[in-house]
Amino acid sequence: MNKTLLLFLFICMKSFSQNTEYIERQGEVTFFSYTSVENIQAKNSQTLSILNPKTRQIAVQILMRAFVFQKSLMHEHFNASYIESDLYPKATFEGEIENFNANDALQTKLIKGTFTLRNISKPIEIKATISKADNSYTIKGSLDVLINDYNIKVPALLSPNISKKIEITFNFNYAPYEN
Amino acid sequence: MISQKHRNIIYVTVGCVLCLGFYLATATLCLHDMRKAPTYKHISTERLIHKYDNATLSHLVEKVIEIDGTLKAVHTKNEKFTLYLSHKKSKTYVLCELHKDEIHKIPHLKIGDKILVKGILKGHLLDIILLNCIII
Numbered sequence: 001m002n003k004t005l006l007l008f009l010f011i012c013m014k015s016f017s018q019n020t021e022y023i024e025r026q027g028e029v030t031f032f033s034y035t036s037v038e039n040i041q042a043k044n045s046q047t048l049s050i051l052n053p054k055t056r057q058i059a060v061q062i063l064m065r066a067f068v069f070q071k072s073l074m075h076e077h078f079n080a081s082y083i084e085s086d087l088y089p090k091a092t093f094e095g096e097i098e099n100f101n102a103n104d105a106l107q108t109k110l111i112k113g114t115f116t117l118r119n120i121s122k123p124i125e126i127k128a129t130i131s132k133a134d135n136s137y138t139i140k141g142s143l144d145v146l147i148n149d150y151n152i153k154v155p156a157l158l159s160p161n162i163s164k165k166i167e168i169t170f171n172f173n174y175a176p177y178e179n
Numbered sequence: 180m181i182s183q184k185h186r187n188i189i190y191v192t193v194g195c196v197l198c199l200g201f202y203l204a205t206a207t208l209c210l211h212d213m214r215k216a217p218t219y220k221h222i223s224t225e226r227l228i229h230k231y232d233n234a235t236l237s238h239l240v241e242k243v244i245e246i247d248g249t250l251k252a253v254h255t256k257n258e259k260f261t262l263y264l265s266h267k268k269s270k271t272y273v274l275c276e277l278h279k280d281e282i283h284k285i286p287h288l289k290i291g292d293k294i295l296v297k298g299i300l301k302g303h304l305l306d307i308i309l310l311n312c313i314i315i
Contacts (some may be wrong), residue, residue, distance in 0.1 A: 005274075025306060026256050027272065045259045048276060054212065065301040066308055089302050112271040173256070 022137055022174035024049040029062055029170045033143075033163040040074060040162070042067040049172045051137060053102035058111060058139070060093040060172075073151065081154050083167075091117040097130070106131045111141070117150045135176055142169040189196040210254050213278060213297060215270035216243045224248025224273050231307050232271070236300070245297045245315070246273060250290055260285060261310070262296065271305070284314050 027047035033040040041095040044067045049060045064085045079085040095113015111126045128141030145166045147154070154162045193305040217241035222230075227246060230236045248264035251272065255261075260282055275296045277285075288294070298312030 026254060027258070028257060037238055045256065045299075046276060046304075046308045046310075048306075050265075061304045063302045063304055063308055066310060068310065090304070151269075173258075 014043055020052055020054045021177040022051045022053065023177035024051075024172040024174045027060070027170065028171040029168060031067075032169075034167070035142045035161060035163050038161045042069045042070070042074070042078065044068070047138075047170070047172070051139070051172075051174050053097045053100070053137070056142040057095060058093075058113070060170075062091040064089055064091060067172045072177075073104070077158075082147075082154065088118045091115070093124075095124075095126075100130070102132070104130075104132065115145070117145075118152070120150045122149055127155065137174040139174070140170065142167060144168070193286055194203050213243070213311055214315075216263065216297075218245050218297065219243050221245040221247075223266075224264045225269075226253050227273055227307060228266055228269050228271045236303060236307070237298045242300055243297065244309070245295060246275070246309070247295045248273060250288060250292045250294050252290065253285060253288060262288075262294070262314075264296070266292070271307065273307045273309065275309045276313075277312050281313050288314075 011066060025048055026045055027049050028043065028045050029044045029047045030041065032106055044062060046066045047060065047084055049058065051058050064083050066164050067075070067080065078178065092112055093115045095111050098108055098110045098112060107130050109128060111128050113126075114121050114122065115124045116122075124143060126141050126143045128139050131138045146167055147162070147164055147166060198249065220241075221239075224246055225248070227236075230239075246264065248266060250275060251265045252263040253260060254263065260277045262275040262277065265271070266273065275298050282284055295314050295315050297308070297315050298309035301308045301310055
């Protein structure tokens with residue numbers, strides 16, 4: 001009897017102590033600016049994200065200086081003039097996955113939350129594909145960001161080179177977070 | 180007499196060789212730049228994490244630094260390789276994303292090795308992030 005009780009307690013404790021959070025330290029975020037004059041692409045492979053399948057919450061932090069451009073001059077303009085990375089080093093997203101089922105192998109869901117860039121927060125909705133394999137999750141999706149929404153000022157001379165609408169794609173692979 | 184078709188083939192071949200040469204020269208130059216770039220500061224992983232904990236990292240952002248520390252893990256994703264350096268039981272890592280020309284050194288690395296890495300410090304999130312790293 002005592003052994004059964006102990007086993008029951010052990011199973012209960014084990015299930016309660018299981019990780020409820022998942023982490024991605026090397027998330028990939030890519031942005032694209034398409035214009036007839038020039039196409040600009042930059043990739044950040046060091047994005048941080050934490051997913052809590054129980055609460056359906058997701059948080060993302062992007063280090064703006066960690067975007068890699070094809071040309072170093074683009075990197076310089078991006079950080080110094082447009083984003084002002086010294087003042088606003090990170091972009092963040094905090095949101096919740098609607099109707100998320102933590103056990104589904106594959107699902108397409110809407111993530112609603114707040115995206116903050118240059119200290120300006122805007123509500124956004126992202127359609128994302130979420131897959132589960134063993135003890136990991138993958139979330140992929142894309143969204144469009146209008147540069148005017150975040151008060152990003154482009155000099156008139158360079159205006160034809162930078163799209164007003166920036167396309168952002170992301171790919172996060174989460175593993176259990178042992179904190 | 181060379182026909183127009185052969186001329187076109189020659190032009191395309193020369194163009195491809197020039198493009199390849201330019202690409203290789205640029206790639207080599209970038210790596211050499213990091214090797215030759217003057218080191219702003221040499222610092223241990225322990226000291227760097229201490230600076231992070233005390234929010235005194237900002238003066239090192241966008242600087243070329245050399246870090247010595249213990250290799251805790253090597254992660255790969257989409258052909259990007261990142262070395263995880265840490266100190267003892269610290270939960271904070273120093274993440275060094277390797278320059279693509281350094282990838283051939285990975286099979287020679289062992290977890291627990293003491294290594295010296297040079298790269299550009301970009302800032303921090305949960306961990307401290309360096310890009311364009313080389314192993315020296």
